[in-house]
Each structure stands twice: as structure tokens, then as C-alpha cells.
Amino acid sequence: MTSASPMTQFTNQTFDQISLGETVTVAHTVTRDEVELLALVSGDANPFADCEALADGTEPLPRCDGVSAEALVHGVLKRRLPGPGTVIVAHALTYAGQAHVGDELMATVTVTDKQAPDRVVLACQVRRGEDVLVDGHVTVQAPSAQRTVDERESTNVVLRRHDVFGRLFRQCEHLLPVTCAVVHPCDRDSLAGPLEAARHGLITPVLVGPQAKIRAVAEAHGLDISPWRLVDVEHSHAAAAQAVALARAGEVQSLMKGSLHTDELLAAIVPSATGLRTGRRMSHVFVMDVPAYPRMLLVTDAAVNIAPNVRDKADIVQNAIELAHILGVAQPKVAILAAVETVNPDMPATVDAAMLCKMADRGQITGGLVDGPLAFDNAISIEAARTKKIESPVAGLADILVVPDLEAGNMVAKQLQYLAGADSAGIVLGTRVPVVLTSRADSVRMRLASTAVLKLVAHARAQG
Template sequence: MPELDASARRNDAHDKYRQLVERAQSQPPARTAVAHPCDEVSLESAVEAAKLRLIEPILVGPERRIRAVADQAGLDISCYEIMDSSHSHDSAAKAVALVREGRADALMKGSLHTDELMAAVVARDTGLRTARRVSHCFIMDVPGHPQPLIISDAAVNIAPSLKDKIDIVQNAIDLAKALGVGEVRVAILSAMETVNPDVPSTIEAAALCKMADRKQISGAVLDGPLALDNAISPEAAAVKGIASPVAGRANVLIVPDLEAGNMLAKSLSFLAGADAAGIVLGARVPIILTSRADALLTRLASCAVAVMLAAARRVSAAAALQ
């Protein structure tokens, strides 16, 4: 089995990502349509993930540009299929079509804008919609924190309604299960831990928790509203007198809106040295979102998350047939 090279192992503080990649390598690689890998970072991400047997890439983009980037960066792409396209919008459409045709188990963003890719994903007649709301999760590797933190939604849903949040929560729970989390503990975040009629996020948090009690949301224990401190710090929860299986021990954090989630994730990244692997859920297949600013290990971790999700879907599909 291939191993992570020295550059991917250079930061021992992020060994949770390394372990995730190594677990994913025990699964079959995910057939992945890579949309518009026309810069060095996105093409390198696909090539390195393929070397680790995380993905089997189909490179979708202007073939001449892809080959020129590979030559300039010294990347060997001779063994990978290339599907030629005219421009970034065409790349997104053709990558999505590969999924619809059953030729790809995952979708990966290249150097095109996220909005371009997602427009193709959510297109009503030709996209990858399901009954679920599409949502994004960060899987945060925070130095000093004992386990990864899943944060949703910090990238797709701007001001989600209560109905949207049902799917956002369920998507995050299903992700945690696919990653092998034994007990999924979901904190519905707000600025406070009491229900306040003047703060809508506290009312929605209480409603989501009651939905979980009535099995409208399944697979996890929920609590909320919780402030960030008493969601992840046992000491803070004890000071506030909050006794629940989630308080102080949450491994999934559901934020009120995109602005709060984006600021939380970036605060962890830039102030606490955390890495943030990204995945989009709720479509027919997992969608790998990487940033040019991400370290290689973070980009590989995003691919590993997609592999684990694809494996969980195969198990679920097989169980449904029995």
C-alpha cells in the first residue's frame, strides 16, 4: 500500500488527517470526475490522491491546458483518462454528466470557481439533486483537540431555514458515521445556551433537538442551543451547570448561518493552526472541495473523506438489496 510522503507527514500535529488517509486506503479508490484541473495545485491534488490509491481520476477540462500544466509542474498524467472540454462551465457540465452516467463515484473541484461547479450540480434537469438539501461540511483537524470537529454549514447555505437545517444536520451525522465516529454528538450552536424568543437560532436549536427526540433526525444525540464554549469545553459546560451527553463533548457543530460558520472555521485555521478538509453532501455523490491555500495533506484528507462516504454508500446499497 502506498504511503504518505515526507511532505504530507511534515506536521505531526495533524496526525488525525494522516490516520484518515490511511483508513481510506483500505477501501477501493473512488472513481472521481475532476472538473477543470487547469492549475498546478488542482492537478497535483488529483495526481497525488491517485498515487495513494484514494481516487481513480478522470481529468475533465481543455486537454491542451491540462497537459501544459502537467509538463510545467513535472506531473505524469499519462495513465489517466482526459475528457476534453471547451471551458470551465463545459468542464463542470461534463464532469457532472460522468456521474449521471455511472462512470464516477465522486466529483472533485479543480481550478474553476465553486459557484460554477455547484451550478452544474444543482441544475434541475441535468444535475445531481436528491431529496436532501445540499450542504457543506468542514472536517477540522485542530491541534490539541482529541478528535476532528465537523462544522456545517460554512460554505453553501447562506441563511438556512429550519427545514434546511434538518438536512444539514442529517448530512453531517451521516458523514460522521461514514468516518467511523462511534457516538455522534451534535451541538446546535447559538450565542447562548438558553432558549430566547428574541434570538431565532435558539428556537430553531430547540426544535431540532425535539425532532431528534421524535426520530425525525436519526443517528446521533443532539443538544442545543449551546454556545461554542460549553459545546466543546467540559469545564465551561460544568460552570454553566449544563448536564448532557453533548455539552463539552460535541464532535459535530451546527452553526446558525454561513457567516458564523465561515468565521468559526477560519478562526480555527488562522488562530489555532487547524486544517479544514471540505466536502459537499446531499448530492448523488460526494463532492470534494479543496482550496489552493490548503496544504497537500488537507487536500488528500478531503479525497479520503469522499472515499469513506463512497464506501458507506456501497454498504448501504448492499444492505437495501438484502
């Protein structure tokens, strides 16, 4: 018998590699999050309704039935034996007793039979000490090929109760794909991303870059680029210039950054004579799906304007308001962020906030409710605003966060992503066509969401 130890990767076994009698045992402690996730799936709206109290009577101790122990069995089968790619086709399990949050469970699976070409039968048991909670057999279809999955990717679960991106995808469903110049897609991610977006009907990609290099990447990673137009240029600088020229000529409705530096693409966009600038200052907006926040949250500018002055910020605010309108927020609430909520002449961000609010009062910024300065907590927490006795239609309810400068914006956006589990889409506005600046760290969902935003903006522009 082998006892599973902590690991960072799971490598599966194919049918031929599995041996009769092979056994894996895994120890696991039941957590509160697991009980809540199982309750969500099972439809038990209140998994704690009948739970026992702790010794001091202050907090309930959630409990779960055999379903949670069965889930542990499934986890062992799909991660350890046979491992990633396993398909459960039948099971006969009996349940006895309940597990509580904090219980130490021991799950054991043993290969008892192999049925060609790919079926494997395993005896499965889950114990809590001497108590047997689950016992029986499970039949699986063994993986057809060997592969390895990173443990961190396979266990990263975030509850998205509001599903901001899901709503964006639904808004796109009945709109035609927009033509998008993908600039220098010369690595796997920058080429596979737009092809996946095309598969979902978001864009019609035009691949702009060195033809030989793009074809080599496609061949190396099994990507089919034959349906799409390929514009051959020598290098990344030429790709940026050619993509901008296509947009100016009306041949494409949008741009997407590939495997070139952001500065290279923006350098082609910025020139007034040959680029894509309008009378409005260019700015970047993150569209964020924050699990703990009850609405879509826009953060601007965290990618383009390093240290904007108040005139620049007025354009940044207006760009974000107009994006919010396109995304379905009729009157967005705009919080101008600073470290404090009072105007202090020694803190330029608070002075800029006061000026922006007055500009909104005078009609120089339109379409939203603008207030500031507001500290971050007062902008997104009603309770924090109430505690500080801030009376504002924006405080605690912000749809848009306007940051003092790029460094602050980058920190806010990255902290929301990495500490709060937020997903983010991003887009550049203030240009003749919308521009997406993808990142190598973006997940597939984030890349698709950015493309969905691009599609919605392009269609709104086309309708005038």
C-alpha cells in the same frame, strides 16, 4: 565571518559554491516548545522532572541537555550553510553543560574541508556566553541544486497528538481507489493535487477540461498525466456539466473541484433534472483536526447554505451525522450553536436549535445525540459547561458543530485553522456522489484528507 540576520527565505549553496573557511553564526533563544518537541522525539516523557525552580518558586524552568544544542547546529546546516537540501551523513560532537529555557545560545559553523563530489566538513560549536556546550565536526552531503525555501513554511510546527487525518488515511488503506472527475484542473495546484491523491491510491482521476490547457499545465510543471483519462471540453462551464453527466451515467463515483469557481460547479450540480441533487438538502462539512481538541470535529455548514431555515438545518444535521458514522463515530454528539445556551425568541438561532432538538426527540433526525442552543465554549469545553451548570450529554464533548449560517461557520472554521493550527478536510453531501471543493490555500495534507473523506463516503454509498 558573516553573522546571520533575520530573513524570510533560505537559499542554499551547492558544493561548487561553498568556500573553504566560510562561516555562519546564528543567535537563538531556547523556548519551552522546543524542549517539549525534543522530549517527544527522544522519549523523555517528562523533560521538566529535574528542572530548577524560578526565583519565586512558582514555575519550573525546563532545561535540556546537549541534544537541543546539537539540534541548533543541524538547523544552521540545513537552513543557512549549506542550506535547504543538506543531508547530514556523520558527526563527531562533544557535549558539556545544559541549556535552559530563555538561554541565549550562539551557534557557529565553519567549512574546514571539501571532499569531491559532494561532501563538506564543518567545524561546529554552540556557546552560551563563554561556556562551550557543543564542539566538534559534522560531515554533510551538499545540495545538488540551488533552491530557496520560505522561512515561515520551514518553521511552522504543530503537535498533532490525536492525528485525526492519520486515522482517516488508515481507514482508506484497504479500499480500492474511487473514480473521480476532476473538474477543470487548469493550474498547478488543481492538477497536482489529484495526481498526488492518485499516487496514494485514493482516487482514479478523470481529468475534465480543455485538453490543450491541461496538457500545457502538466508540461510546465513536470506532471505526468499519461495514465489518466482526459475528457476534452471547451471551458469551465462545460467541464462542470460534463463531470456531472459522467456522475449521472455512473462513469465516476465522485467529483473534485479544480480551478473553476465553486458557484460554477454547484450550478451544474443543483438542477433537479440534470444535476446530482437528492431529496436531501445539499450541505458542506469541514472535517477538522484541531490540535487542542481530543477528537475529530465536524463543522457544518460553512460553504454552501448561506442562511438556512430550520428545515434546511435538519438536513444539514442529518448529513453530518451520517458522515460521522462513515468516519467511525457510532453516535455523534451534535451541538447546535448560538450565542447563548438559553432559548430567546429574539435570537432566531436559539429558536432553531430548540426546534431541531425536538425534531431529534421525535425521530425526524436520527443517529446522533442533538442538543442546543449551546454557545461555542459550552459545546467544546467540559469546564465551561460545568461552570454554567449545563447538564447535557453533548456539552463539552461535541463531535459536530452546527452553525447558525454560512458566515458564522466560515468564521469558526477559519479561526480554528489560523489561530488554533487546525487542519481541515471538506466535502459536500446531499448529492448522488460526494463532491470535494478544494481551496488554493489548502496544504497537500488537507487536500489528501479531503480526498480520503471522499473515498470513504463513495465506498459507503456503494455498499448501500
